[in-house]
Amino acid sequence: MTKSRITFMSTVPPWECDAVEHFTVGYYFQKLEYATASALAACGLDATDPDAPRMTRCQVRFDAELRKGDIYRIETVQLGPEALGHVLVNAETEAVCTRFHQALSGPVPVLPMPAREDKSVDIAWEWVEDGGAAEAGPRSRDGPWLETGRDVVTPGDLGLAGRLGAHACVLRFSAAGEHLRNRIGMTPSYARDRNVGFSTVRFDLRCGADAAVGAPLMTRSSVTSVGRTSLAIEHRLSRVVDGVEVARLAQVGVHLDKARRRPAPWPEAIVETAKGLLR
Structure with a gap:
């Protein structure tokens, strides 16, 4: 262990x-x-x-x-x-x-590992792709990307070293996901009326260039696959001024029944619309 x-x-x-x-x-x-x-x-x-x-x-x-x-x-x-x-x-x-x-x-x-009487958690890492390589190539190709976010870097977005923090990028990707799912029919009112949501199960985040306070940012998103209960999305966050990529996220999540806390099948209309956006 x-x-x-x-x-x-x-x-x-x-x-x-x-x-x-x-x-x-x-x-x-x-x-x-x-x-x-x-x-x-x-x-x-x-x-x-x-x-x-x-x-x-x-x-x-x-x-x-x-x-x-x-x-x-x-x-x-x-x-x-x-x-x-x-x-x-x-x-x-x-x-x-x-x-x-x-x-x-x-x-x-x-x-260094401090002396502890309790047992540490034993975790397997075989699910990690590319051996965890930092420089593995992107899994996507150019395709129909939808604009899903625009804002600017604020002081609160910076991490401990003064760079744009990963948490700030992920919060933007979360908001972008709502805009993308709105395009396939999972609107805010749909989610409220049916008591459902989108729950993430896998992330693959790659960090790119930095962005200074005040820099305008743009997020683009695309559907990469759709299943009976699942949806895979890729997001790209870039600086507006020069188009340089700041971060990229491959995300897999499920259509969640919030009462049962279990995945639920997508309606056929949403599946068909999502398939129409596949790259």
Whole structure:
């Protein structure tokens, strides 16, 4: 069993939950940044240093929900010279809720493991694609991308090192997803009337160029596949001024029955509309 280091502990406040009534994915990445900073500090590195190793790619599996009032911790292991693994655990039930495979821009020293009497969480990482490589090529080709977001970088979007934070990118991708699903018929009123939502099960986030405070940003999104209950989407966030890509996210989620907390089949009309947007 791999030893792990506790790098973050907290609770889920109501204001960090979304319309699906669970912990918002953008805040997962905010807490991931804090856990990473704790791990780097244990290695003698300063996460506020612009030259410190930073996240370049993060593959995520969402295995179980966290909801309002739940308590959790993040445990971190070193998976390689330039890779960390983080496991988010429900502190009440000890269930593994989320797994993050994080590729970094440079090597980190060996992560020290404190002596602990309790057992660490034993996690498999065979689901990680491309061996977790930071520079793996994009899975998509050029195709019909829909404009799904426009805004500007604010001071609150910056991470600990003063760069545009991954959490800020993911929050934009979440909003973009709502606009994309609106185009296929999953409108806000549809979701309210049927008590359904869209729940993410897989992420593959790639971090690109930085964007300064005040820089206008644009998000474009496209459907990559549709199943009986699932939908795969890709988002691209770019600087408006020069078109340089800031971040890219491949996302898989399910049409969620909020009462049963289980995937539900898509209506045929939505499936057909989504298929019409496939690249």
